[in-house]
Amino acid sequence: DAGITQSPRYKITETGRQVTLMCHQTWSHSYMFWYRQDLGHGLRLIYYSAAADITDKGEVPDGYVVSRSKTENFPLTLESATRSQTSVYFCASSEDGQTNSPLHFGNGTRLTVT
Amino acid sequence: GNSVTQMEGPVTLSEEAFLTINCTYTATGYPSLFWYVQYPGEGLQLLLKATKADDKGSNKGFEATYRKETTSFHLEKGSVQVSDSAVYFCALRGSGYNKLIFGAGTRLAVHP
Numbered sequence: 465d466a467g468i469t470q471s472p473r474y475k476i477t478e479t480g481r482q483v484t485l486m487c488h489q490t491w492s493h494s495y496m497f498w499y500r501q502d503l504g505h506g507l508r509l510i511y512y513s514a515a516a517d518i519t520d521k522g523e524v525p526d527g528y529v530v531s532r533s534k535t536e537n538f539p540l541t542l543e544s545a546t547r548s549q550t551s552v553y554f555c556a557s558s559e560d561g562q563t564n565s566p567l568h569f570g571n572g573t574r575l576t577v578t
Numbered sequence: 579g580n581s582v583t584q585m586e587g588p589v590t591l592s593e594e595a596f597l598t599i600n601c602t603y604t605a606t607g608y609p610s611l612f613w614y615v616q617y618p619g620e621g622l623q624l625l626l627k628a629t630k631a632d633d634k635g636s637n638k639g640f641e642a643t644y645r646k647e648t649t650s651f652h653l654e655k656g657s658v659q660v661s662d663s664a665v666y667f668c669a670l671r672g673s674g675y676n677k678l679i680f681g682a683g684t685r686l687a688v689h690p
Contacts, residue, residue: 506680
């Protein structure tokens with residue numbers, strides 16, 4: 465089925481480990497985004513990408529790395545996980561950067577850092 | 579900068595009651611406005627959108643009108659169902675900004 469898929473759905477890792485969250489979309493959308501959702505902070509943008517090989521920081525980029533070598537994939541890597549990165553992570557895509565283009569979200573990855 | 583403010587929840591209603599969730603925004607230029615819904619354990623789903631002043635977005639019995647004069651985009655439904663229980667997010671995407679800016683979310687609980 466077409467859409468946006470995230471993997472894994474759940475992940476438990478230890479402090480200091482590297483972990484990569486995967487995101488794949490089948491629409492060939494130009495823009496892709498990573499948000500994190502936390503109680504008390506709502507949804508905050510980590511990174512976004514306007515096209516393959518073009519990425520930019522959002523509000524809370526520290527401790528995260530992204531890449532976009534192919535239009536359909538936008539992995540998010542936590543280089544050395546910390547407990548403060550325990551969160552639910554959502555990937556999203558939009559057809560373009562126009563104000564009237566909605567974002568379409570995946571079902572999220574719940575990450576726990578112990 | 580751009581921002582979105584939603585009424586705090588939770589909102590608790592009986593089935594078939596009228597729903598209003600207030601949303602106001604601050605933005606420069608001409609943003610588009612969106613309502614998203616999040617069911618437990620799921621991602622955010624687009625519920626409706628409006629892209630210019632006086633536009634009315636509607637879907638599944640929900641409606642919201644883009645009011646530029648009051649900078650508001652209140653969500654309404656005439657008769658809620660138990661299945662409408664979820665968290666609702668108001669959001670805007672503004673000129674020159676690529677990202678979607680969200681309100682804090684309002685949890686709705688509908689009881690039979």
